Amino acid sequence: MLNRRNFLTAATGVAAAAGLAACAKEDGSTTASSSGGGSKAITLGFSQVGSESGWRTANSDSVKSAAKEAGYTLKFSDAQQKQENQISAIRNYIAQKVDVIAFSPVVVTGWDAVLKEAKAAKIPVVLTDRSVETSDDSLFVTLVGSDFTDEGRRAAKILEKVLEKAGHKGPVKIAQLEGTTGAAPAIERAKGFKEVMDADHADDWKIVVSQTGDFTRAGGKQVMAAFLQSNPDIDVLFAHNDDMGIGAIQAIEAAGKKPGKDILIVTVDGVKDGFVAMSEGKINAIVECNPLLGPQLMEVVKKVHNGTVNTAARVALRAGLPLAVLPGGTLNHFAYDLGVEDVRDLARALRQGDAVRVDVGRYSCGGQQGIFLNTCSVGVYPELVRERERWAHRVGGWPAGVLAALRVLRTGRHPLEAEFQGRTRPLWLLFAGNGTYHRMGVASGRRRDLADGQLDVRVVHGGRRPAARLLAAALAGPLTRSPAHAAVQVGRLRLDQVAPGTLLAYDGEVIEVEGRVTLEKLPEALTVYRPIAGY
Structure with missing residues (x-):
C-alpha cells in the first residue's frame, strides 16, 4: 500500500504526464x-x-x-x-x-x-x-509549427551568400519589412536575424529602417514606397514573408530600380509567387517555412483527444512515480485490464493507496528505443487499422476488415522479409502484446496478469497464398488464435534484416524501423494504482 505522501507525488507526476501529451x-x-x-x-x-x-x-x-x-x-x-x-x-x-x-x-x-x-x-x-x-x-x-528564430538566423546567413554572389563590398544598409506587430513570427524572425548580424556583422551591417507591413502585399508595397522616400540608398530588403516582398518589388520597380540587383531581397516562406519572383531574379533568396x-x-x-498512455508511462518511469490511469481513448485497454472501469474505481485505489507493479514492453532498433503498455507490431498492421477504421462505421467491423486487407493488397504491398527465430521468412505482420491476452474472438481479449513476464506474440506469415493469409488475419484480428497466425509467448524476441521503411506501431504511435528490431519485457518496472478488492 502506498502512503499519502506517495499519493501526492504521484498526482503531480500524472499532471506532468498529461501536460506532455x-x-x-x-x-x-x-x-x-x-x-x-x-x-x-x-x-x-x-x-x-x-x-x-x-x-x-x-x-x-x-x-x-x-x-x-x-x-x-x-x-x-x-x-x-x-x-x-x-x-x-x-x-x-x-x-x-x-x-x-x-x-x-x-x-x-x-x-x-x-x-x-x-x-x-x-x-x-x-x-x-x-x-x-x-x-x-x-x-x-x-x-x-516552425522555429521562427532559426528562420531569421538562416535569412541572415543566406544574405551573406547573396552579398558575396552580388560582389557587394563595404557597409550594408538593410530595410526590414516586419510581420504583424506582436506576432510570434515577426518578433522571432527579427530576433534571429539580429543575432547573426550582431555576432558577425556588427561593423558592416545596419538596419536603417524597419516597419510592419502586416504580412500583406499591400502593406509591403506601401511601406517599401515610404522606405525609398526616406532611404533611397537601401542595399538590402529583408521581408518577413514572401507576400510583403512581392508587394515591395512593385514599389521598387515604380521607383525606377531593379529588384534583385539594385536592392537585394531575402524573404521567408516559399509560396508559389515567391518562387516565380525568384526565378525572374527579383528575389535573391527565400528561407522556407512549410505551410x-x-x-x-x-x-x-x-x-x-485519445490520451497517450505512452507519454504518461514514460514520465512515471523516469520519475519513479506510480501512475494513475483513467479509462478513455487509448488508455482504455490498459485501464480496464487493471480493473479501473471508471473514475470511482481509480478514486478508491487512490484513497486506499492500492497499487501493484506491472510489466512494461520495450522495443529497440538502432538508436531508437521506446516502451509499450498494450501492444507493439511490425508490418502492415497500422495500415490495416487505418483502413478498417475508415470503413467500419459505414459497412460494419467484419466487412471493413476484409476491405482493409484488399486495399492494402491493392497498393502492391508485399510481406516484409525478416529473420525470426533463426529463419528468414516473409511476414505480413508480427504482433506482440504486453502480457498474455485471453478470451478468443473477433474482439480483443483481456489480460488477467499484467506481470506475467511474457510477450504474447502472434505472427501472420506471408508464405504460401500470402493474400489469403492477410485476409484471414484481417477477419480474425491479431489478438485471436486462428490458422492464419503462429502464436508464442516469450520474454524477448529479435527480428533481423528488417527492410528499410518497415512500420512499427506501439500504443497508437507509428515509426519506421530497419535492420535489427528487439522486443523485450521489463518485469514489474512500473507501479500503477488499481483497486485490489474484488479484482
Whole structure:
C-alpha cells in the first residue's frame, strides 16, 4: 500500500504526464466520416489568424483537407487578423463543447483569460504555426509549427551568400519589412536575424529602417514606397514573408530600380509567387517555412483527444512515480485490464493507496528505443487499422476488415522479409502484446496478469497464398488464435534484416524501423494504482 505522501507525488507526476501529451468570419463546419469503428467523430474548432498571404491560404487548405482525410468534424473561422475575433471564436467553440481547440494566434500576448476558460471546460488547446506567452504553460498542450528564430538566423546567413554572389563590398544598409506587430513570427524572425548580424556583422551591417507591413502585399508595397522616400540608398530588403516582398518589388520597380540587383531581397516562406519572383531574379533568396501543417496537426489532435498512455508511462518511469490511469481513448485497454472501469474505481485505489507493479514492453532498433503498455507490431498492421477504421462505421467491423486487407493488397504491398527465430521468412505482420491476452474472438481479449513476464506474440506469415493469409488475419484480428497466425509467448524476441521503411506501431504511435528490431519485457518496472478488492 502506498502512503499519502506517495499519493501526492504521484498526482503531480500524472499532471506532468498529461501536460506532455504534446467578430470572426465563420466558414462553417466541415463534417467528414467518423474515424473510429462506429465512434463519434472528433470535433475540432480551428481559428485561423486570417487570409493575409499565400502561405496562410495554403495553410488553411492543408488544415481543411487533413481534417477531412482524418474524418474529423472541423469548425473553421477566419479571424481577419484581429485578436478579438479569435477570442470570440474560441469562446464559441467552448460553448459548442468541441473536443479540441486549435488556433494560430494573431499576436503573442493577451490569451490567458480565454485559455483558462477552455481549461476549465476541459477542452485541450493546441497552438499551430505561432506561439503565445502565458502565465501558465499548462493552458495549452503543444505547438505544431516552425522555429521562427532559426528562420531569421538562416535569412541572415543566406544574405551573406547573396552579398558575396552580388560582389557587394563595404557597409550594408538593410530595410526590414516586419510581420504583424506582436506576432510570434515577426518578433522571432527579427530576433534571429539580429543575432547573426550582431555576432558577425556588427561593423558592416545596419538596419536603417524597419516597419510592419502586416504580412500583406499591400502593406509591403506601401511601406517599401515610404522606405525609398526616406532611404533611397537601401542595399538590402529583408521581408518577413514572401507576400510583403512581392508587394515591395512593385514599389521598387515604380521607383525606377531593379529588384534583385539594385536592392537585394531575402524573404521567408516559399509560396508559389515567391518562387516565380525568384526565378525572374527579383528575389535573391527565400528561407522556407512549410505551410502544410494539417497532417501533423490532425495527428496531434488525435493523440490529445485519445490520451497517450505512452507519454504518461514514460514520465512515471523516469520519475519513479506510480501512475494513475483513467479509462478513455487509448488508455482504455490498459485501464480496464487493471480493473479501473471508471473514475470511482481509480478514486478508491487512490484513497486506499492500492497499487501493484506491472510489466512494461520495450522495443529497440538502432538508436531508437521506446516502451509499450498494450501492444507493439511490425508490418502492415497500422495500415490495416487505418483502413478498417475508415470503413467500419459505414459497412460494419467484419466487412471493413476484409476491405482493409484488399486495399492494402491493392497498393502492391508485399510481406516484409525478416529473420525470426533463426529463419528468414516473409511476414505480413508480427504482433506482440504486453502480457498474455485471453478470451478468443473477433474482439480483443483481456489480460488477467499484467506481470506475467511474457510477450504474447502472434505472427501472420506471408508464405504460401500470402493474400489469403492477410485476409484471414484481417477477419480474425491479431489478438485471436486462428490458422492464419503462429502464436508464442516469450520474454524477448529479435527480428533481423528488417527492410528499410518497415512500420512499427506501439500504443497508437507509428515509426519506421530497419535492420535489427528487439522486443523485450521489463518485469514489474512500473507501479500503477488499481483497486485490489474484488479484482
